[in-house]
Amino acid sequence: MKKLIVLTCLCMSTILWAQNSPSQLSHVDFQTASAQVVFKQDVEEVSGTMDFEIAIKSKVDSVFVDAKNLIDYEVRFNGSKADSLRYNGEQLILYAQLDNSSNNQLSIDFTIKPKKALYFIDADQDGKWEQAWTQGQGKYTSNWLPSIDDTSDKMIWNMQISVPKDLIAIANGAKRRFERGEEFDTFSYGMLQPMSSYLVAVAVGEYEFYTEQTENGVTLQYFYYPEERDKAFATYHDTREIFDYLVEEIGVEYPWQVYRQVPVKDFLYSGMENTSTTFFNDQFLVDEIGVNDRDYLNVNAHELAHQWFGNLVTAKSGNDHWLQEGFATYYALMAEREVYGDAYFSMELYQYAEALIELSNKPSKKALTDPVASSLTFYQHGAWALHALKDMIGASRFRESVQLYLQTYAYSNASTDDFIKIVEEVSQKDLTSFRKLWLETPQFPVEESLRLLRKDLFMEAYFQLAARRLDTFEDAQATYKEVLQTPVQEELVKEMVAQLAVHEDDRKYQLLVEASKLKNHKINQLISMSQQEVNAGNREMIEGFLNADSYITRENALYLLWQYASDRKKVLVHADELWESYSPSLRMAWFAMALNTNNFKKSEALEFLTELQKFTSPEYDTQTRTAAFDYLINMNAMSEQNYRDLMEASTHHVWRFYENSRDLLRSLYKKPESKSVINQILLKMDSDQAERFEAILRKSN
Numbered sequence: 001m002k003k004l005i006v007l008t009c010l011c012m013s014t015i016l017w018a019q020n021s022p023s024q025l026s027h028v029d030f031q032t033a034s035a036q037v038v039f040k041q042d043v044e045e046v047s048g049t050m051d052f053e054i055a056i057k058s059k060v061d062s063v064f065v066d067a068k069n070l071i072d073y074e075v076r077f078n079g080s081k082a083d084s085l086r087y088n089g090e091q092l093i094l095y096a097q098l099d100n101s102s103n104n105q106l107s108i109d110f111t112i113k114p115k116k117a118l119y120f121i122d123a124d125q126d127g128k129w130e131q132a133w134t135q136g137q138g139k140y141t142s143n144w145l146p147s148i149d150d151t152s153d154k155m156i157w158n159m160q161i162s163v164p165k166d167l168i169a170i171a172n173g174a175k176r177r178f179e180r181g182e183e184f185d186t187f188s189y190g191m192l193q194p195m196s197s198y199l200v201a202v203a204v205g206e207y208e209f210y211t212e213q214t215e216n217g218v219t220l221q222y223f224y225y226p227e228e229r230d231k232a233f234a235t236y237h238d239t240r241e242i243f244d245y246l247v248e249e250i251g252v253e254y255p256w257q258v259y260r261q262v263p264v265k266d267f268l269y270s271g272m273e274n275t276s277t278t279f280f281n282d283q284f285l286v287d288e289i290g291v292n293d294r295d296y297l298n299v300n301a302h303e304l305a306h307q308w309f310g311n312l313v314t315a316k317s318g319n320d321h322w323l324q325e326g327f328a329t330y331y332a333l334m335a336e337r338e339v340y341g342d343a344y345f346s347m348e349l350y351q352y353a354e355a356l357i358e359l360s361n362k363p364s365k366k367a368l369t370d371p372v373a374s375s376l377t378f379y380q381h382g383a384w385a386l387h388a389l390k391d392m393i394g395a396s397r398f399r400e401s402v403q404l405y406l407q408t409y410a411y412s413n414a415s416t417d418d419f420i421k422i423v424e425e426v427s428q429k430d431l432t433s434f435r436k437l438w439l440e441t442p443q444f445p446v447e448e449s450l451r452l453l454r455k456d457l458f459m460e461a462y463f464q465l466a467a468r469r470l471d472t473f474e475d476a477q478a479t480y481k482e483v484l485q486t487p488v489q490e491e492l493v494k495e496m497v498a499q500l501a502v503h504e505d506d507r508k509y510q511l512l513v514e515a516s517k518l519k520n521h522k523i524n525q526l527i528s529m530s531q532q533e534v535n536a537g538n539r540e541m542i543e544g545f546l547n548a549d550s551y552i553t554r555e556n557a558l559y560l561l562w563q564y565a566s567d568r569k570k571v572l573v574h575a576d577e578l579w580e581s582y583s584p585s586l587r588m589a590w591f592a593m594a595l596n597t598n599n600f601k602k603s604e605a606l607e608f609l610t611e612l613q614k615f616t617s618p619e620y621d622t623q624t625r626t627a628a629f630d631y632l633i634n635m636n637a638m639s640e641q642n643y644r645d646l647m648e649a650s651t652h653h654v655w656r657f658y659e660n661s662r663d664l665l666r667s668l669y670k671k672p673e674s675k676s677v678i679n680q681i682l683l684k685m686d687s688d689q690a691e692r693f694e695a696i697l698r699k700s701n
Contacts, residue, residue, distance in 0.1 A: 023150045028063050029055040030148050033197075034158040037145070038184065039204055041128040041164050044120040045071070047111040050146045052155075054104040063098070064091040065108065066142035066149045066197075072111040078104055092146065108146045118144035118202075119653050121265045123619045131205035133264040133279060135272060136198040147197035151314055152413050154194035162186045163204050170203045170223065172275045174257040191275070192257060194411050196314050201274030203262050215244045216253065221260035224285060234288040235296050236261065242301045242335040246308075249334060251403040255312045255410065259304070266622055266654055271299045273306030273328075283621050290583055292521040292550045297339060301332035313406055316415040318371025322439075323419060325375075326368070326382015333383060346456045347491045349387065352380035353453070356444040365442040369416055384449060385438040391452055392434060393427035401426040458489065465495050473505040484514050493523050501530035509537030516541050521550045528556035534564040546575055551583035558586075562593050569599035584624040588615055592631050609637055616645040622657040625649060629664055638668075643677050650696055662696055669697050 030052050037048035054063065067073070068090060075082040077094060084095040092108065117139035120129035134144060141147045148155070161169035162184040173191040209223040210232065220239060224232035239261070247254055256276040263282035271280035280303065284296040309327035337345035359365055359376055366373035368381050390398040401423040409418065416439065424431050437445050453459045465483065468476040476499065483489075483496045493515050500508045512527055528545050529552075531538060545557035558575050565571045572594055582590070591612040595605055615628035629646060632638045638646075646668075649661035668674035678697075682690045 023152065024060075024064065025150060025153050027056070027058050027060045029057055030153050030155050031055055031194075032158070033147065033155045034160070035145060036160040036162075037202075038162045039132060039164070039169075041167075044129065045111060045113040046118065046144055047072075048109075050108045050110065052106040054106055055102045056098045056100055056104060058100060060098050062093055062095045063106065064093045065106070065146045066090065066140070067092045067108070067110065067112075067146040068140070068143045069112045069114050070110055070146075071113055072109075074109040076105075076107040110146055112144055114144040116143050116653070117141060119266070121205075123265065123617075125618060125648075131203075131265055133203040133205075133262075133267070134201055134274075135268055135279075136200055136274070137272060138198075141197045141200045145200065147200065149197065151196040151198060152316070154196050154314075154411060156191050156194050157200060158188070158190040159200075159202065160186060160188045161202060161204070166206065167204050168207050170201075170207070170260065170262055170277060172199070172201055172277050193255065195275045195311060199273075199275040199311055201272075201277050201279060203264055203277075203279060205264075207262070209260070212240050214240060214247070214254075216247060218243070218254050219258050221258060223260060223262040225263070225282075228285060231285045231287050231290075234291045235263075235285050236300075237291075238297050238339060239300060239304075242297070242338070243304060245335055245338050246301070246304060246331060249331065249399070250305075250308055250406070251399055252308060252312075252406045254307065256307060259307070261300070266652070266657075268654060271303040273303040273310060275307070275311045278303040281621075283623060286583075287581060289549050289551055289581065293525075293552045293583070298332055298336060301335035302328045305331040305335075308406055312411065313409040314413045316413045316418075319369045320414070320416045321371065321373075322368050322378050322382035322385070323414065323416065325378040326386055329379040330383035330386045342456065343458045343489050343491045346453060346459050347462070349384065349449075350453055350459065350462075352384060353444070353446075353449045356381055356384070357446055360442070360444045360446075367442045368439045370442075381438075381444060384444075388438055388445075388448065388452060389423065389431075389434060391455075393423065393429055397427045398423075458491070461489070462492060462495065465492055465499075469499055473503040473508060477507065480511050484511065488518060490518075490520055490523060493518065493520070494526055497523065497526045497530060506535075506537055509535075509541075512538065513541050516544070521548065521553065524548055525550055525553050525556075528553045528560075531556070531560055534560050546578055551586045554579070555583075555586045555589050559589065559593065562597075567599070568593070568597040572597060584615060584620060585627060588612060588624070588627060588631060592635070595635065595637075613637070613639050613642055616642045616649075618645065618648060622649075622652070622654050626657065626660060629661070633664065633668070638674070638677075640677055640681065643668075643674070644681060647678070647681065647693055651692070662699070666697060666699070 032053040034051040035048060037046050039046060052065070070087060073087070073092065075085055075092060075094060077096065082094050086093045086095070094106070117136060118132065118134050121131040122129040124130070134141070140149050142149055157172055159171040161171060163169045165183065165185055169187040171187070171189040172195070173189045175187065176190050177188040179186040206226055207223045208226050208229070209221050211222070212220045214220060220243065222232055222236045222239070243259065258276055260276065261278045261280060263285045264279050265282050267279060267281040269281070271278055280296070280299055284294055284299060286294055305328040306324065309331070310324035315321055315323045333345060333348055336348070355376060359374065364374070366377055368377055368385060393401070404426060405414065405419055405422045408422065420431050420435060437448065465479060468479055480496050483492045497512065497515060500512060516524055516527055524545060528542070531542065534542055542557050542560050545553050548554055548557070558571070562568050562571045572590060576590065591608045594600060594608045595612070612628065612631060616625050616632065625645070632642055646661055646665055650658055650665050652658040652661065669678055682693060
């Protein structure tokens with residue numbers, strides 16, 4: 001699957017309407033929420049006070065607040081201590097005979113030790129976390145903060161956060177105050193408009209930021225780690241452009257006071273669109289070379305689009321989830337078109353269609369309005385539905401419909417019916433057939449999607465080139481040469497490179513060399529990955545790739561040159577002298593190759609191994625750690641600390657990472673030498689900790 005499909009599956013896609021409590025909105029309206037919370041570095045818990053302003057809309061005998069993992073609490077209602085309470089582990093329930101009234105004050109003093117939704121990162125494992133961040137969607141904010149899980153009950157939020165000195169706190173809304181204390185500094189943030197509780201966000205850590213202003217005067221705040229300012233400039237370089245584009249394309253002003261972006265370590269997904277404050281995985285915080293390998297643009301645009309589609313207007317139920325993810329995916333793709341061009345846009349839609357056609361052939365396929373549909377359906381099928389709708393009613397009517405939809409349901413919730421009704425009113429078209437074909441049928445509309453794709457002349461050229469996949473090189477050669485004629489289309493060149501990979505005719509290297517001279521990092525990445533050997537036809541090109549503006553291309557080139565070199569040490573030393581910076585992946589690859597090169601001294605090899613072993617540490621991201629474990633296990637070079645790191649990884653909060661780590665741990669435990677090391681580590685643990693790992697080891701693969 002293509003890049004965006006992978007990325008969006010990493011984004012937050014869990015349906016958030018699977019309520020763990022009944023709605024009380026018809027009787028009770030939570031209008032404002034003010035939190036005063038304290039974070040202490042030596043404990044993974046949060047304490048403080050929640051103050052709610054509540055309107056009673058009809059006579060009730062109870063009011064509840066969702067609150068999980070409470071270890072201590074006290075409740076006051078309108079200033080008096082509430083004694084008639086029940087806590088069932090999910091909700092705090094206040095029993096009282098209440099009549100229609102407004103401005104009721106409900107206060108909760110609490111201490112919570114969260115099991116999820118608030119994550120503490122102790123990368124150096126010194127017993128004091130360095131970073132903490134929240135994830136409300138799909139995890140429930142009520143796991144760390146008394147709140148309301150019902151997404152329809154929107155409140156105006158204010159946050160006052162006290163954190164240890166030298167750390168800063170970031171939350172939704174405008175920063176209102178900063179108070180310096182002896183041990184704790186306090187940061188205050190406030191909203192002007194209501195939002196659902198799942199969008200409440202707090203991040204605590206060591207950060208700095210710089211700002212830009214949009215065309216309409218909105219302040220953009222770009223956060224980064226103090227030592228990584230250069231990475232911030234590389235990562236955020238397209239943000240203002242896509243912000244201004246989305247405001248113009250959507251036709252509704254940005255609905256919040258400020259927009260900030262915050263990288264967090266070991267985030268659960270690629271990004272999360274917390275209101276006014278997007279969190280994203282800090283793997284996207286990369287330097288000017290790394291940005292060509294892991295571009296933040298799509299995630300950036302996707303989460304920004306959610307500020308309208310999801311935050312301003314929230315889907316009413318799981319049946320309407322596509323109104324958030326489909327819109328965000330489509331508008332992010334349109335923003336990418338502004339940067340990468342029309343051909344990129346069409347090719348992405350084509351890649352979406354291919355994936356959706358494959359899904360349509362599986363029993364698990366679901367309609368777009370099915371609340372248990374897959375991420376692929378909600379995101380890519382949703383985007384396709386909007387693309388088809390725009391074609392059906394015209395771009396101007398589509399834009400007008402979206403504007404009216406956002407304006408009508410601003411700061412509230414909407415359903416698919418609500419959206420369709422507005423589009424029908426604006427376009428004066430009956431959308432019954434559209435709805436059945438695109439929203440209610442599990443099968444992806446193949447013929448209709450192909451018809452829409454063929455409206456772009458570029459796609460006709462692409463399909464003609466793709467038809468050459470089964471041709472001999474002799475028959476396809478003339479077409480390949482045409483692909484390289486001005487004006488060159490990147491997407492066609494990439495297709496040509498992919499086809500050349502299966503041809504054994506040496507004349508293909510002349511075409512690849514010409515393609516490499518385009519200095520396009522995506523094309524050169526593909527060329528470097530497609531080469532199976534180094535020969536007279538490609539050697540100079542591959543050697544040139546060592547200077548590529550891509551760590552991926554450099555790594556592929558280095559491996560090829562090392563593999564086919566008579567003096568492997570010379571290749572590695574030359575590369576090390578050539579490069580001023582490395583990605584973790586490239587650095588690990590260099591060490592692994594060096595450890596498999598005979599010419600280095602034993603002392604040098606020991607140094608290389610020691611450096612490679614460091615990459616399993618929690619200080620590194622989960623992708624890097626996974627690769628490091630693979631290298632060391634394959635080389636039979638795991639130290640005791642690496643085993644400890646693997647055991648820590650098996651209890652990590654990122655499920656893909658911990659599942660893979662558990663599989664590795666169980667596999668190693670079957671080997672006598674590894675089993676002995678693991679058992680020795682278990683003996684040094686306390687009984688509860690040891691029992692937890694023993695349970696992991698007992699579980700069958």
